[in-house]
């Protein structure tokens with residue numbers, strides 16, 4: 001199948017690039033990291049500063065362009081250069097990442113920036129010569145996979161490297177009417193993406209952008225606009241009349257559900273107790289209100305009392321319910337049942353966290369919290385009659 005694909009790759013590239021010249025998302029307001037300083041698209045032999053591209057590629061790992069853009073702009077204002085990022089405090093980095101989810105990616109960006117600065121030192125005017133240009137070096141950095149590395153290097157240096165993100169996978173699965181979930185046949189999909197680059201390596205930057213733009217604007221997850229597609233004539237899913245059947249999905253598995261009892265603990269000074277998670281895992285390094293999993297048959301007030309005892313060594317009076325928040329991750333669904341609590345005794349200890357702090361409710365906006373906590377904070381502020389804050 002990949003030989004068959006390679007044989008037609010040159011024609012497909014020509015069709016795709018011709019479409020992209022007219023319909024691609026070549027707008028500096030949409031993808032500022034892809035343009036020269038004067039707002040024009042770079043010629044094939046020109047290089048771009050990889051820093052903004054790298055940040056955008058990592059942000060785009062989990063969300064769409066329109067959502068990423070304001071986060072990227074705020075990030076670039078806070079950390080305009082690799083040096084600024086490498087010198088930043090981890091809390092400041094997590095605050096800028098807040099809302100994008102997968103907070104470990106923010107921490108890995110910081111770690112990678114420090115590695116690059118250490119291994120490729122240069123003056124304040126760092127530009128392209130001081131950046132690694134080979135795939136293996138990028139792959140060795142924290143948080144960089146093959147598609148992200150290919151995206152960075154092809155975008156910045158026009159390196160002839162393929163990408164394979166969700167958009168590209170969907171387009172190729174339909175084009176070839178591939179009968180299995182793409183994640184089970186990653187090597188096949190990489191071969192197809194590479195065949196396109198090999199057919200026109202001098203246009204790698206434009207080609208990868210064109211593939212992503214086609215997936216985002218024409219070959220969309222639902223209701224693809226096949227009548228506007230440059231590949232309609234050679235698309236197996238279109239010919240079969242069933243683009244919506246592709247990519248073939250995995251059989252849905254049961255997602256575990258857990259109830260979490262959460263205590264919003266206030267002391268006599270009106271301060272609220274928060275703790276910082278350990279650095280491992282999805283939400284590593286983020287701040288949260290303390291709590292934990294409800295045991296079978298346990299009343300939620302008992303869960304909260306027990307968790308606060310076990311994790312912070314404090315005694316509390318569990319008072320009224322503040323809010324219940326449902327939150328779905330890809331691998332589990334959580335229900336946070338949140339109660340206001342009055343601190344009775346015990347100096348809070350970080351027995352299961354990095355640190356604990358009493359803070360004024362008005363200061364909560366200075367700490368990075370996971371998305372599920374934004375509604376808890378809003379409910380607390382309303383309960384206390386304080387103005388809401390952006391979280």
Ligand code: SF4
Pocket residue numbers: 171174175218219220224225226229230231232233235236237238243
């Ligand atoms: Fe996607 Fe339709 Fe184009 Fe096939 S013809 S690649 S299904 S938009």
